[in-house]
Amino acid sequence: MGKESKCIIDARNIVKIYQNGAEELKVLDDVSVKVMKNDFIAILGPSGSGKSTLMNVLGCLDLPTSGQYFLDGIDILTAKEDQLAEIRNKKIGFVFQKFNLLPRLNAVQNVMLPLLYRGVEEEEAVRIAKEKLKMLGLGDRLNHRPNELSGGQQQRVAIARAIVGNPPLILADEPTGNLDSKSSMEAIKIFKELNQARNTIVLITHDTEVAEQMKRVVYIKDGRLFQN
Amino acid sequence: MKLKQLFKLVLINIYHNKMRTFLTTLGVIVGTATIFLVVAIGKGGEAQVNEQYSKLNVGTIIIMPAQRGKVIDPLTKKDAELFQKSKNIAAAFPILNGSGDIKYNNYSDKSSYLGIMPQYQEASNLNLLGGRFLTEEDEKKKARNAVVGFELANVLTDGSPEDILEKTIDINRRKFEVVGVLKRMGDSGSRQSVDDSAFIPYSSAERYLLGTRANPVINAQATGLETVKGAIQDITNILNENHRLGGAEQFRIMDAGSRLASAQETARTMSLLLLSVAVVVLVVSGIGIMNVMFVTVKERTKEIGTLKAIGAKKKEILGQFLAESVVISLVGGILGVILGFANLPVLKYFQLPALPSLSGVLLGLFFSVTTGIFFGFYPAWQAAELNPIDALRYE
Known part of the structure; x- marks a missing residue:
């Protein structure tokens, strides 16, 4: 099989129950999903379908109530809080709907943050951050702060931050949700290019048009996953 | 994250809130200046008493009429x-x-x-x-x-x-x-x-x-x-x-030793009084810092979520916010020491003996930083304890 078929996400029988007073709310119901290296997959579902919860679980921001989850071979359910932080730092690059850039930091400082949390020296982190920003066409916006950038540019800074540490998984949560159609197209194009450069991408969306441009789409509805 | 970079981040955040930072530090400035001056006055008083003492023979006893101008005998x-x-x-x-x-x-x-x-x-x-x-x-x-x-x-x-x-x-x-x-x-x-x-x-x-x-x-x-x-x-x-007429009661008998003791006692009481004022000021300013830090944590909840998502550990979030309150209080402390020095001429004008000292500076800074740590800890801890999902969802 070789390296090509290496399993990045291996989630089995994930159940997530929220306790709402006396009422139990089963948000994820026996969800199993596998994502191989270099996969490019959309998780498509309407709001309230449980896709955000799935994203939180896959992103190691939340632990499932039961089930098994291996990310890049690491058993997530046995990890402690600080270990989860480290896993998020090294294994996952997040892209958020609202970009989530730090408003007081410029583009380079935003992009290099994950490297700093990893303990990389500042000069090295700056060098890599600049390289990624230039790669995404933001070479002339290095010292701009988020409020000096357009939405599309902000999302590109956010993507640069996600890939700066070369994580095995890029996890994008409605990355085009706050963009106009032109910027959305650009963002999708960037994701496609990143995928061609052997990055593994999981994109969560409610937008069928966006989802259709991925290699593979899975549907989520009422906490259940339907493979295509 | 390396300490140097953490402080850089903290300074960027503080710099963007200059006015708020300054207003927060006001109490710390006053408190630190007071501590510095209390120590200076204490040392000045001590030096003055000692100087008087050096000129006074310890064995000296003065016998004088208890009431001036009204001596029968x-x-x-x-x-x-x-x-x-x-x-x-x-x-x-x-x-x-x-x-x-x-x-x-x-x-x-x-x-x-x-x-x-x-x-x-x-x-x-x-x-x-x-x-x-x-x-x-x-x-x-x-x-x-x-x-x-x-x-x-x-x-x-x-x-x-x-x-x-x-x-x-x-x-x-x-x-x-x-x-x-x-x-x-x-x-x-x-x-x-x-x-x-x-x-x-x-x-x-x-x-x-x-x-x-x-x-x-x-x-x-x-x-x-x-x-x-x-x-x-x-x-x-x-x-x-x-002096059968009035006896010894009509005279005051003072010895240098007890005069010195009472002078020292007075100086000590004054220092203690001022010191308690300084402590009260610092506690109040500490509550101010805590308040501002709570607001800051609330304001940056979403940022904290983002930082946690990209890999910040609890202790790094705690450290960042604690460092922020410590830097705020340290800035206040330094400004307070400067204010203290600036007020020395005022004391001189009122003929209060004051002797500035390194120990006064260090004590002032120590108390200001302690205030920052003590009152900054709870908000910072709250920030560190935030659940990343809730924080990310916070608007």
Whole structure:
């Protein structure tokens, strides 16, 4: 099989129950999903379908109530809080709907943050951050702060931050949700290019048009996953 | 994250909230300045007391009328002679105290003069700039000789004190010849300064200036510190025996040791009072810091979520917010020390002795930083404990 078929996400029988007073709310119901290296997959579902919860679980921001989850071979359910932080730092690059850039930091400082949390020296982190920003066409916006950038540019800074540490998984949560159609197209194009450069991408969306441009789409509805 | 980068991040955040940071630090500034000044005043007071102490013989006991001007049965030279017979007392001599116009050429000064026994000069550690001290001979002959304090001589001669030697001065229109000029003694802290006084023989003061109004105080020297108590007892007994009319109660007996102790006590009480004010100010300012940090954490909830998503550990979030409150309080502390230094002239104007010191600076900074850590911890801890999902979802 070789390296090509290496399993990045291996989630089995994930159940997530929220306790709402006396009422139990089963948000994820026996969800199993596998994502191989270099996969490019959309998780498509309407709001309230449980896709955000799935994203939180896959992103190691939340632990499932039961089930098994291996990310890049690491058993997530046995990890402690600080270990989860480290896993998020090294294994996952997040892209958020609202970009989530730090408003007081410029583009380079935003992009290099994950490297700093990893303990990389500042000069090295700056060098890599600049390289990624230039790669995404933001070479002339290095010292701009988020409020000096357009939405599309902000999302590109956010993507640069996600890939700066070369994580095995890029996890994008409605990355085009706050963009106009032109910027959305650009963002999708960037994701496609990143995928061609052997990055593994999981994109969560409610937008069928966006989802259709991925290699593979899975549907989520009422906490259940339907493979295509 | 490396400490240097964490502080860089903290400084960027603080810099973007300059005004709020400054307003938050105001309390810390005042608190730190107060601590710095309290220490300065404490040290200044201590130095002043010690200086007075150094000029005062520890065994000195002063016997004076308890109420000024209302003495039925005044002290006499004879009392001093009786005191001297006590085995606890090495020497005792009466001092007459008067005030009036002292004139030389065209210069005159309202000043005080003291009628003294020759022993006084040694007991008070007086030093001569020129000429000689008063002698037993002067006393015996009721000589109209005078020794003049430095400042008084300076005023009378318009700046060349030694010129007054062997010249004649007027004390309340009586002529005296100046036989000695004293060196500058500096402020002794007592009611009248030696520097501003003229000294004449006791017998002459009694004869020519005060007459029946003579109402001396007596300076007695105990043989040592350990005999002061016994000496006071002897003095009290002698006074009771010789002043049947009013007894010892009509006199005040003060010894240098207890005066020093009470001066130190006063200085300490004042320091303690000011210190408690400073602590209250710092606590209030600390609550202010806590408040602002809570607001800051709330404002940045989403950022905290983002930082957690990209890999910030609990202790890194805690460290970042704790560092922020510590930097705020440290900035306040540094500004407070500067404010403290700037206020030293004000204290000087009000004649409060203040001595700035490194320990005052360090104590002020220590307390300000402690305030930052103590009151910054809970908000920072709250930030660190935030659930990343809730934080990310926060709008």
